[in-house]
Amino acid sequence: MEVEESGAELENAGKVEAEAEYHSHDFDWEDLKAKVESDPAFSYHLSPFSSPAAGTTSPPQPSSEAWKSFHRRHASGKFFKERRYLLKEFPELPNSKDCAKILEVGCGNGSTAVSILRSSESITVFACDCSKDTLEKANEIISNTKGIDIKDRFHPFLMDVSKETFPDWLFCNAYPSHHKVRKEQPDFLRENQCCVSGMDFVTMIFTLSAIPFTIMPSTIEQCVSVLKPRGLLLFRDYGLYDMTMLRFLPHQRVGFREYMRTDGTLSYFFTLDTVRELFHAAGLIEVALKFFNMFSGISITYVVYTPFLIQVHKLLTADLHLPTALQLELEYCCVQSVNRKNGKKMQRVWVHGKFQKPAS
Numbered sequence: 505m506e507v508e509e510s511g512a513e514l515e516n517a518g519k520v521e522a523e524a525e526y527h528s529h530d531f532d533w534e535d536l537k538a539k540v541e542s543d544p545a546f547s548y549h550l551s552p553f554s555s556p557a558a559g560t561t562s563p564p565q566p567s568s569e570a571w572k573s574f575h576r577r578h579a580s581g582k583f584f585k586e587r588r589y590l591l592k593e594f595p596e597l598p599n600s601k602d603c604a605k606i607l608e609v610g611c612g613n614g615s616t617a618v619s620i621l622r623s624s625e626s627i628t629v630f631a632c633d634c635s636k637d638t639l640e641k642a643n644e645i646i647s648n649t650k651g652i653d654i655k656d657r658f659h660p661f662l663m664d665v666s667k668e669t670f671p672d673w674l675f676c677n678a679y680p681s682h683h684k685v686r687k688e689q690p691d692f693l694r695e696n697q698c699c700v701s702g703m704d705f706v707t708m709i710f711t712l713s714a715i716p717f718t719i720m721p722s723t724i725e726q727c728v729s730v731l732k733p734r735g736l737l738l739f740r741d742y743g744l745y746d747m748t749m750l751r752f753l754p755h756q757r758v759g760f761r762e763y764m765r766t767d768g769t770l771s772y773f774f775t776l777d778t779v780r781e782l783f784h785a786a787g788l789i790e791v792a793l794k795f796f797n798m799f800s801g802i803s804i805t806y807v808v809y810t811p812f813l814i815q816v817h818k819l820l821t822a823d824l825h826l827p828t829a830l831q832l833e834l835e836y837c838c839v840q841s842v843n844r845k846n847g848k849k850m851q852r853v854w855v856h857g858k859f860q861k862p863a864s
């Protein structure tokens with residue numbers, strides 16, 4: 505077993521993600537779960553986590569500091585891998601209405617931002633990260649992207665989402681939030697324009713897993729505060745029993761399903777239930793892709809009021825035994841690939857989800 509998911513592994517994960525474009529259900533997650541949970545070699549991943557006694561270890565550095573060092577060490581920008589597949593996974597982005605505004609949280613070198621900006625000339629991307637170095641790299645990569653002028657539609661800003669609040673120029677009082685806001689006036693705002701009026705979309709792509717689990721609820725709440733009513737939060741991150749989780753050693757556990765790489769960066773591995781609970785607690789509702797009643801032939805595509813549909817689905821299947829299917833936009837993406845160098849099978853698991861802010 506290798507020690508950890510190294511920088512090279514992260515890079516490779518990006519490639520596998522890119523190749524995962526048209527196949528995301530290569531194996532069944534329940535089969536993988538059964539295999540992992542019956543293998544004694546993996547038992548330490550399953551046991552409840554007990555924190556070391558107070559005073560026996562030195563306090564860990566904040567996770568954002570580790571990410572800043574990570575980006576300083578990898579200043580070449582080699583972690584840039586355009587995530588084109590995201591537009592297939594989230595077709596709302598290329599199909600969004602005119603002048604859609606998107607906030608990319610934890611944008612890194614701009615892998616996600618570039619693909620979104622390319623997809624439509626009327627999209628504007630606001631992007632934050634805790635690392636100044638990576639924001640500069642993202643700006644450079646995006647300014648040099650050939651074929652389409654995306655420079656004026658990309659607005660990066662420095663922010664640690666685990667402890668700061670979003671700037672007040674990002675969202676308007678029309679969408680009230682109890683968060684304290686800062687007073688700043690960025691250059692791209694027109695004279696007398698107080699803010700950019702909130703976001704139509706927030707994307708969290710492999711960012712939440714990098715933040716301590718205990719801080720996730722307040723971080724999500726923050727992100728929800730900048731979303732317009734009916735706006736969508738698009739989520740993709742590591743799933744439970746992803747290959748990279750199973751490589752962590754017992755001493756690298758820092759919480760239940762939470763691990764620290766040797767460079768101090770964190771990685772959390774999500775179940776669908778954890779994701780659902782976190783986003784529901786912040787007031788978001790799940791987006792359902794399709795509801796189908798085989799008995800009546802009724803099919804509803806892209807419905808939003810999911811809690812009601814879940815109730816209907818339960819009633820029809822469990823109580824009335826009617827054949828209905830409810831496909832939610834919260835699922836495991838399971839991709840199998842083979843390492844060309846050593847021929848080893850790699851089983852990657854990601855969680856893909858869409859959540860909506862209610863209208864009121």
Ligand SMILES: C[S@@+](CC[C@H](N)C(=O)[O-])C[C@H]1O[C@@H](n2cnc3c(N)ncnc32)[C@H](O)[C@@H]1O
Nearest residue numbers: 571610611612615616633634664665666709710
């Ligand atoms: C795995 S990268 C994902 C980058 C990007 N979203 C993408 O699609 O490639 C995680 C990013 O989150 C950023 N990050 C980690 N903790 C953060 C925090 N507390 N505030 C803001 N950004 C953070 C890191 O600097 C890093 O760029």
